[in-house]
Amino acid sequence: MTENKRILVTSALPYANGPIHLGHLAGAYLPADVFVRFQRLRGEDVVYVCGSDEHGAAIVIKALKDGTTPQAIVDRYHEMAEKDFAAFGMSFDHYGRTSSPTHRETAREWFRTIAEDFVLKTERQLYDPEAKLFLADRFVIGTCPNCQHPDAYGDQCEKCGSALSPAELIDPRSTVSDATPELREVSHWYLPMGAHQARLEEWIATKTHWKSNVLGQIKSWFTLGLGDRAMTRDLPWGVPVPEDVAQAAGVDPEGKVLYVWFDAPIGYVSASREWAEAQGDPDRWKTYWQSEDTRLLHFIGKDNIVFHTLSFPLMMMLHGDRGAKYVLPENVPANEFLNFEGKKLSTSRGWAVWLGEALEAFPADYLRYALLRALPETKDSDFTWADFQAHVNNELADNLGNFINRTVAFCVKYLDGTVPAIEERDDVTALFAAASEHAAALTLALDECRMRDAINELMSISRAGNKFFNDAEPWRTRRDDLAHCHTTIAACLQLCASLSIYIDPFLPFTAQRLRAILRLEGVRDSRPGGEGELGWAEAGGRLLSPGHALGEPEILVRKVEDAEVTAQRELMEKRAAEAAAAASGGAPYTPVKDDIVYDDFAKLDLRVGKVLVAERVKKSKKLIRCEVDLGFERRQILAGVAEHMSAEDLQGATVVVVANLAPRKMMGMESQGMLLMAEDREGKLVRLEAPSEPGSTVS
């Protein structure tokens, strides 16, 4: 590790078809950010890149369904991700996107370089003639030949669990357009991974320090035998296959793009190029990617293991055979998944905590702390709002926050807020020895990406501080042994100053506030390009000299109230219920009626009316009697809406009225028209506003 001159860190590119949630953070982002900030504070030469993954069929299909363009979708989620990541304190050196020109150029260069290693194959694939898209098996549904389940997927029936191929389905249909898919012949370039399995196995054999879940997964792939993997797709969205390569192979390049899993990892490289350009040194990225002594780490979730440990490394090896050599990952510390309140995360079922929303309710550092405590390092873990509250209140606030607060408050209240002189004393020596022991363990854990262990060591430091404070009893010695009291507080203040560095990778915002309270200057910022002579190595030393004036004491970590976490839980429950209603159990949309010609529509006379009087009709469940001003006359209209709104809701409203509906008697009263209302799938009525003057026609 020490022989490495620089560190290159990547986090999996988030797919730009939805917002960032806490599951993303726990897997690939927060651990990487902690690691990177730590290395920067240590003075290591580190570059951290990430970006939005913006290609692929899923985005095209989402665009079709939403009636918009892929570009509009990726723009939206790219912006959202950037904003949420920044608010969460992610400290990328560069956050790119795979739709950028640099990326297109980079990915095409890679494809061109290793094109000779690909195998061109022609196969039959499902095509949706209506959406004009080739379909993944997953996007075809039909009746299961085994159990007759009507909605079996093209790859598997979820009812009986049998593995299927789309051709076996009875009455197959596209989930995109409902059209019947047809088989078409297409040619694609395949990466023949099986041919290079021995080479990959040899390389993986050297990675004995990798996590067992990662190695196990890889072993499983090897046992299965690596196969050919298509590196191109027929899609209207993506990086186009280089035309010269296609023409040389006798293939029409029209509509052919690089497969997202070919182009996404290259996104790390193109993000680095963009970073280098922004640094004013366009070739600088090569120093990191194309040298042996770079320590490359990919932070990912477990679903990405195969791509980061087998296919991308193979791509790098092949690129190295024919062109520039790339450094292979030193480690791929994949995390497992985070569950929420005991249930699997599912964006379609509305079961997730969106980062943007969580940040509206709580400071980023609280979320960072609780997530680090619940990090799925060895197995799936569970995030509950109760645990979140307990971790923040009992550990962050009571242990760390309170140690700092009691120290600073004591100094300000009784010692003029001036750092006192420190004298030699056995318990102080013991305190610093204990602290540096924990700091050494903390350092090792951080360097090995064991974040849960790291945070344990961190909390042990402030726990030791609390014990020292208690045992030394400065509140008593300030009356009978002032020098003793001074030394106690000075020691605690030194510890606080050290903590402002130790907590920085985990809690960057709190660390800065703490330094402001201590008026501690010169500590290096853990964000990219941070300057300052004080770093991780200086953390154990004397950072505050006697006579130094402290700033205003301030509560660093406030407690999370019961009501706050209850609100979050309820928000999740509500969203899940909505999603469930919308998905299956919910009422279907009312089918569209048969076509009418314009003349049929023109027979309607729609007018704007103002409701002057609205009152419930006695003995009627549904009716509200309205007197409506149509400008030219005043009418009595009976509206059957009392189950959905009160008379007061209608009073004074400007609404759309069917003015030429034949009068009709209800409950002994005549209704001279009809008020238009919107009715949703659940049958709920909402009034239509017509902000115009009474009597206006509506067409």
Add this chain to the structure above:
RNA sequence: GGGCCCAUAGCUCAAUUGGUCAGAGCCCCCGGCUCAUAACCGGGUCGUUGCUGGUUCGAGUCCAGCUGGGCCUACCA
């Protein structure tokens, strides 16, 4: 169907790779303290290490089987 990971205190996790009585933190209970965010410090309760068998002087650790949870199975990116 096949492969892989995981299972230890009420909860979240350790256990130097087979070696003393299986340890921490949180929760809970008792005591102390009062500088501090009803914070802090000390003490305590809680375990047939998922189940069944095997190897061994010795098994949480190795082997076989079973049960349960999870992931992957190549187009969910």
